[in-house]
Amino acid sequence: MLLEIRGLGKRFGGLDAVKNVDLDVQEGQITAVIGPNGAGKSTLFNLIHGFYRPTAGTVSFNGRDITQSSPHSSVNGGIARTFQTTHLFDDSTLLENVLAGRIVRSKSNVFDAIFHTPRHRRESALNHDKALEALEFCGVAEFRHDLASNVPQEVQKRTAVAMALATEPELMLLDEPAGGIPEEETTDFGNLIRSLPSRGVSVLLVEHKMSMIMDLADTILVLDHGQKLAIGSPAEIQSNPDVIRAYLGSTKDEEN
Amino acid sequence: MSALKNPRIIGTLAVLLIIALTPVAFGDENYIMRVITVGLCSAIAVYGMNIILGFTGQLSLAQGGFFGIGAYTVGLLTTDFDWSFWQAFLVGVVGTSAIGYLSGLIALRTKDEYFAIFTMAIGFIIYLTISRWEAVTHAHSGVNNVKFPEAGDIVDFSNPTVMFYLVFIILLICVYITYAIRRSSVGRTLLTIRTSEDLADAIGVNVGLSKQLAFAASAFFGGIGGGLYASVVGFIGPDAATVDKTFEFLMFILVGGMGTVAGPLVGTMIVTFLFELFQDFQAYRFIVLGPIIIALVIFAPRGIVGYLGGFIDKRARNRRIGSAHKDGTAQSHSTAEANGTATPDDSVRADNTADSDGSTRPGTAERRETAADTITTEDEEK
Numbered sequence: 001m002l003l004e005i006r007g008l009g010k011r012f013g014g015l016d017a018v019k020n021v022d023l024d025v026q027e028g029q030i031t032a033v034i035g036p037n038g039a040g041k042s043t044l045f046n047l048i049h050g051f052y053r054p055t056a057g058t059v060s061f062n063g064r065d066i067t068q069s070s071p072h073s074s075v076n077g078g079i080a081r082t083f084q085t086t087h088l089f090d091d092s093t094l095l096e097n098v099l100a101g102r103i104v105r106s107k108s109n110v111f112d113a114i115f116h117t118p119r120h121r122r123e124s125a126l127n128h129d130k131a132l133e134a135l136e137f138c139g140v141a142e143f144r145h146d147l148a149s150n151v152p153q154e155v156q157k158r159t160a161v162a163m164a165l166a167t168e169p170e171l172m173l174l175d176e177p178a179g180g181i182p183e184e185e186t187t188d189f190g191n192l193i194r195s196l197p198s199r200g201v202s203v204l205l206v207e208h209k210m211s212m213i214m215d216l217a218d219t220i221l222v223l224d225h226g227q228k229l230a231i232g233s234p235a236e237i238q239s240n241p242d243v244i245r246a247y248l249g250s251t252k253d254e255e256n
Numbered sequence: 257m258s259a260l261k262n263p264r265i266i267g268t269l270a271v272l273l274i275i276a277l278t279p280v281a282f283g284d285e286n287y288i289m290r291v292i293t294v295g296l297c298s299a300i301a302v303y304g305m306n307i308i309l310g311f312t313g314q315l316s317l318a319q320g321g322f323f324g325i326g327a328y329t330v331g332l333l334t335t336d337f338d339w340s341f342w343q344a345f346l347v348g349v350v351g352t353s354a355i356g357y358l359s360g361l362i363a364l365r366t367k368d369e370y371f372a373i374f375t376m377a378i379g380f381i382i383y384l385t386i387s388r389w390e391a392v393t394h395a396h397s398g399v400n401n402v403k404f405p406e407a408g409d410i411v412d413f414s415n416p417t418v419m420f421y422l423v424f425i426i427l428l429i430c431v432y433i434t435y436a437i438r439r440s441s442v443g444r445t446l447l448t449i450r451t452s453e454d455l456a457d458a459i460g461v462n463v464g465l466s467k468q469l470a471f472a473a474s475a476f477f478g479g480i481g482g483g484l485y486a487s488v489v490g491f492i493g494p495d496a497a498t499v500d501k502t503f504e505f506l507m508f509i510l511v512g513g514m515g516t517v518a519g520p521l522v523g524t525m526i527v528t529f530l531f532e533l534f535q536d537f538q539a540y541r542f543i544v545l546g547p548i549i550i551a552l553v554i555f556a557p558r559g560i561v562g563y564l565g566g567f568i569d570k571r572a573r574n575r576r577i578g579s580a581h582k583d584g585t586a587q588s589h590s591t592a593e594a595n596g597t598a599t600p601d602d603s604v605r606a607d608n609t610a611d612s613d614g615s616t617r618p619g620t621a622e623r624r625e626t627a628a629d630t631i632t633t634e635d636e637e638k
Contacts, residue, residue: 072460075460080459081458083455089448091451092451096444100448100456103441103448110440110442113442114432114436120440124440
């Protein structure tokens, strides 16, 4: 099992944002988390990645307990993430953005830079190649010299994925990766996500676009009020009466 | 070596050359040589501020204090304890870095304006210690006859021109270190922190440790500058460590340009020159200098070097657009779709003039100006 979440909980004051959540993410799969607004999806991501410290439960990744680890060590261990509101370095080019994702895999230090050691040169070249490859994989290499703030929303979203890819993750947490993308482009974007497991990157996904989720996900976890409502394949979820009542029946396809 | 075609590098080298030649013009004027050499010592400390403020985006106001620690370590060890300059200098620099690192452990628990206030307090504590602890520092009577560096019979450091070149060579090393950091992944790490700590954290940057090292590095440069300063002027008093000193450094870096390689040196030399020019006005010189600095901040918020850098980028971009049109490589980017449509050219060298990317969206010109200073692409040119 790639990621194992057991009894995970987070209390803010008297409110349980996430309560007693179990989830297994299998290698090579796309796992989706859905639920109404405020169901605790983003909180769950923040708990996994280490932005929040859980108040209960454990998270283990590749058999290693990472419940208390900080975001940078999660990334180092192989978990990358993107944010709900696209986070990029706005006044840098796309290439520079993705190069920033290479920092975590760079071993050369300030002395390598000062003395221009072979290791530094090798690593600079490697970082450059890897960054470019990630941009190409995400289909935005032609924009590499453009500033992040100057490219369309969809290109920004793809660049965020490229930046996460550049950290060489085994698991990628995508928080509404297709949010703000026009409906007609979500199929293309879905194809990008679908191609991630073939690179050895498993995916944990929060998304509101139901058609996209049903199309992509191998397993779906439904959260409601911070708790697990159901878990199963898209077909099982679609026919689950609890889910229909809490979520699908009332808000289907209406968001974004 | 495309480096010699880069206008930024040419500009920096030109500035260094001009400064290297000042003894030819003023070699006989001891006073002028001393003013310039003291300016270079300050510039070294300003390079330290450039790392923590310019690159990492943390406003540290302890730099004057670190300068003072470096100066007083060299001053006291070479006089009261009769050490050689070099031993004292080594201890001074290592000691200042260590104090910087330790105070950083606490200071970096705070953020933004709290960090600025906290570091100002550190600077003030250092100043108070120096100006009140009479038994050790002689307080306001200061330290007299700080030794010149020893060099056997090879050169005579009591000669202002020789001393100038010693400081100048050490400054060159600082400029080079700044340049090397800026174009490496270390510099990229610091710049990501400056832009967004949360995003830096999310892409695996150890924000706390990086800030810690940047703060220690700024103290390291402060210690070097202070240690040399003590030897250059021969007499030091508590004013070497005042908070005013910090704000002087801050003014130097603002005028020159934060986060640039040449900025600290250019800013320090220009403001030092202005200080001297208005010296007759004494305390009132700020009435004249103030408006000049306000004008600079309004019209060139990225400092003189940042302002010139903008011109360089604009010109390079126009040339690229021009040559791309001539070659007929301009192509439409209206479709931006689908995996793997990346053009196979992929020679993304910065000096590749026929790069089609720059050709079709001249509208990006203004924004791109700011980019070059933010995160460097110089890695690409190797």
